[in-house]
Amino acid sequence: MTVSIADWFKETANWVFILLAIPTLLGAWRTVTSNNIVRSVLYLVVSLGGAAAMFLSLGAAFVGWTVVLVYIGAVIILFLIGIMITRAPLGMKAELSHASNVRMPAALLSLSMFVLVAWGLIDAFSNTAIEPFEPTPTSDIANLIFSRFVVPFEVVSIVLLAALIGGIALARRDDGGGA
Amino acid sequence: MLTLDYHALLPELIVAGTVLVTLVVDIVTRRKHLVAIIGVLGLFAAAVPILTLSFCGSLDFCSSTEASRVMFGGAYVIDGYALVLKGVFIFAGFVALLLSIGYLESDRYYEGEYYFLLVASVLGGMAMASSRDFVSMIVALELVSGPAFMLAGWRKGDARSNEASLKFFITGVIALALTLFGVSLLYGLTGTQQFDQIAVLSETVADVPLFTLAVIFIVLGFGFKVSAVPFHFWTPDTYQGAPPPVTAWLSVGSKGAGFVALLTVCYLALPAATDVWGPLIWIVAALSMTVGNVVALKQTNVMRLLGYSSIAQAGFMLAPFGAVAASGAGDLARPFQATITYFVIYAVMNLGAFGTAIIIGQRVGSYELEDWGGLSKYATGVALSLAVFFMSLAGVPPLAGWFAKFAMFRATIGVGNWWGYSIAIVAAVNAVIAFVYYAKVMKSAFFDDVPEGIDVDVAMSDAIPAPIGLAVGLAVVGVFLFGVLPGLAANVGNFSTDLLGTLGL
Numbered sequence: 001m002t003v004s005i006a007d008w009f010k011e012t013a014n015w016v017f018i019l020l021a022i023p024t025l026l027g028a029w030r031t032v033t034s035n036n037i038v039r040s041v042l043y044l045v046v047s048l049g050g051a052a053a054m055f056l057s058l059g060a061a062f063v064g065w066t067v068v069l070v071y072i073g074a075v076i077i078l079f080l081i082g083i084m085i086t087r088a089p090l091g092m093k094a095e096l097s098h099a100s101n102v103r104m105p106a107a108l109l110s111l112s113m114f115v116l117v118a119w120g121l122i123d124a125f126s127n128t129a130i131e132p133f134e135p136t137p138t139s140d141i142a143n144l145i146f147s148r149f150v151v152p153f154e155v156v157s158i159v160l161l162a163a164l165i166g167g168i169a170l171a172r173r174d175d176g177g178g179a
Numbered sequence: 180m181l182t183l184d185y186h187a188l189l190p191e192l193i194v195a196g197t198v199l200v201t202l203v204v205d206i207v208t209r210r211k212h213l214v215a216i217i218g219v220l221g222l223f224a225a226a227v228p229i230l231t232l233s234f235c236g237s238l239d240f241c242s243s244t245e246a247s248r249v250m251f252g253g254a255y256v257i258d259g260y261a262l263v264l265k266g267v268f269i270f271a272g273f274v275a276l277l278l279s280i281g282y283l284e285s286d287r288y289y290e291g292e293y294y295f296l297l298v299a300s301v302l303g304g305m306a307m308a309s310s311r312d313f314v315s316m317i318v319a320l321e322l323v324s325g326p327a328f329m330l331a332g333w334r335k336g337d338a339r340s341n342e343a344s345l346k347f348f349i350t351g352v353i354a355l356a357l358t359l360f361g362v363s364l365l366y367g368l369t370g371t372q373q374f375d376q377i378a379v380l381s382e383t384v385a386d387v388p389l390f391t392l393a394v395i396f397i398v399l400g401f402g403f404k405v406s407a408v409p410f411h412f413w414t415p416d417t418y419q420g421a422p423p424p425v426t427a428w429l430s431v432g433s434k435g436a437g438f439v440a441l442l443t444v445c446y447l448a449l450p451a452a453t454d455v456w457g458p459l460i461w462i463v464a465a466l467s468m469t470v471g472n473v474v475a476l477k478q479t480n481v482m483r484l485l486g487y488s489s490i491a492q493a494g495f496m497l498a499p500f501g502a503v504a505a506s507g508a509g510d511l512a513r514p515f516q517a518t519i520t521y522f523v524i525y526a527v528m529n530l531g532a533f534g535t536a537i538i539i540g541q542r543v544g545s546y547e548l549e550d551w552g553g554l555s556k557y558a559t560g561v562a563l564s565l566a567v568f569f570m571s572l573a574g575v576p577p578l579a580g581w582f583a584k585f586a587m588f589r590a591t592i593g594v595g596n597w598w599g600y601s602i603a604i605v606a607a608v609n610a611v612i613a614f615v616y617y618a619k620v621m622k623s624a625f626f627d628d629v630p631e632g633i634d635v636d637v638a639m640s641d642a643i644p645a646p647i648g649l650a651v652g653l654a655v656v657g658v659f660l661f662g663v664l665p666g667l668a669a670n671v672g673n674f675s676t677d678l679l680g681t682l683g684l
């Protein structure tokens with residue numbers, strides 16, 4: 001069963017997808033090409049926002065809002081604070097745009113990766129119809145985290161603790177001496 | 180209601196408790212080596228339930244007479260394989276901690292947090308050994324490498340240490356992204372992320388190109404972690420720049436975690452794709468041996484030399500696995516056993532080699548080979564211990580390394596077709612090349628003259644710190660024990676695969 005292009009555009013969900021995909025892609029493109037690191041971070045917000053909206057449109061409310069809260073809310077702020085406290089020079093920075101001799105190989109590599117993965121995905125899933133499903137209630141996810149996934153959950157908490165402590169020890173200004 | 184098998188989880192619980200206690204003790208005391216001692220005791224205590232769990236299967240009065248304890252519907256399994264690896268991680272963490280005590284006393288960076296991070300990293304390795312689904316495994320793998328990234332850059336004031344940390348971090352994160360991408364594709368295809376279910380469900384999608392792509396991504400991602408060629412570029416710089424005790428942990432703990440991930444995933448989750456990862460691992464193994472050894476020939480810095488040597492050793496470890504899988508010869512249990520045997524022996528001798536290198540480095544003040552000239556003339560004991568570990572790495576009997584190589588050759592030649600014979604030939608050539616540079620270090624230490632500028636009296640003025648001495652002594656005993664009684668190491672390898680067999684895989 002193949003879907004013709006005309007039929008594809010008749011579907012409302014596909015228009016929603018296009019509307020979300022365009023800002024997501026543009027945001028990602030500008031994140032990489034921008035010469036100003038603060039702007040890069042702000043474009044990343046656009047891109048992540050698009051991704052979050054896409055999760056919401058797929059009925060994965062929990063994942064969507066996690067992206068909003070954790071990535072847009074926390075990680076982006078962390079980026080900005082990180083830029084501030086390391087006193088990195090704000091504004092345009094020539095070094096951010098890479099030397100032109102690595103641009104071509106990098107572009108080629110990304111492009112071939114894209115073609116490979118896109119071809120693989122189309123080959124595997126293009127004819128798979130997704131059954132309508134009930135959105136997963138968040139309480140189910142909570143129950144799973146504290147039963148089936150309790151070990152990885154606890155391990156993650158120690159990863160975060162270690163990252164916090166190690167980060168402080170490494171970032172703290174000192175004259176090379178410990179306490 | 181969730182019921183947990185606390186006996187089975189006890190080793191992890193003890194180490195997790197130790198992690199938290201080290202943090203508290205670090206706050207209340209100014210004598211930072213107490214933190215390390217607590218870490219050492221915690222790891223020692225965690226070894227006890229590992230022993231009781233190992234023998235529980237053969238005892239009647241045990242609460243569970245099952246040989247392997249399966250939890251969370253097969254997502255977390257305590258079997259012989261997991262127990263052996265947990266033991267290796269605990270031993271490696273134990274030795275790395277002992278090496279650090281002496282090292283950090285001579286350095287002026289934060290100590291308490293350092294021990295905390297090291298024990299946390301060990302915990303990651305232990306959780307990793309039992310993980311039988313991708314969520315647990317990748318989270319545990321990150322607990323191994325996350326602290327390791329920071330430990331590599333612990334000497335903040337040293338540009339080399341910064342470089343070590345940053346290179347390790349960036350390649351590590353790229354590798355993780357690659358693996359996660361592969362895992363997400365696999366999840367999309369099979370609808371599960373638990374290994375035993377993937378093994379069943381992936382048979383129906385084995386012909387889909389995307390499945391092949393997912394397997395390649397996963398194997399390549401783990402390839403970075405084990406620093407196999409061509410994903411090894413970070414290794415020499417990181418090994419040279421990181422504080423030496425951290426390098427010792429990286430070369431066994433962090434690399435070992437990568438091995439465990441690679442072997443467990445390939446063996447348990449992807450039997451349907453042996454025709455993909457088999458040749459891939461075969462090529463990676465052959466390249467790692469050859470490139471690692473040939474480049475090691477030219478090294479003048481002992482830490483870099485050990486870095487390349489560990490790349491080459493990774494190749495030896497993967498060789499049997501790649502050969503059997505590539506030829507589709509079916510039974511993966513034997514190469515699995517050879518690889519685990521090799522890994523256990525490698526852990527002991529490599530930790531010993533690093534320990535000895537640290538002792539010499541501290542006395543001579545340099546890791547450049549030319550400064551190590553004539554070591555035997557003023558530090559005979561240390562030079563002998565250097566000889567023990569380097570000859571073991573080279574595979575000279577009666578030191579443990581020979582049996583590791585023997586098990587590897589037996590498994591590769593045992594395949595009985597050209598995949599096996601050809602990689603056995605590659606390995607044999609490489610064993611000879613490896614002997615040359617290990618012997619070069621020996622020649623320098625035993626036959627060269629003491630170079631100008633090395634003040635023998637200064638170098639010999641301090642006694643060897645007791646913790647380092649203990650660590651190296653343990654490794655010496657291990658190397659001789661495994662070398663003289665190779666059955667011991669083979670039993671460890673057998674023990675791990677026998678129980679894997681009982682899982683019906």
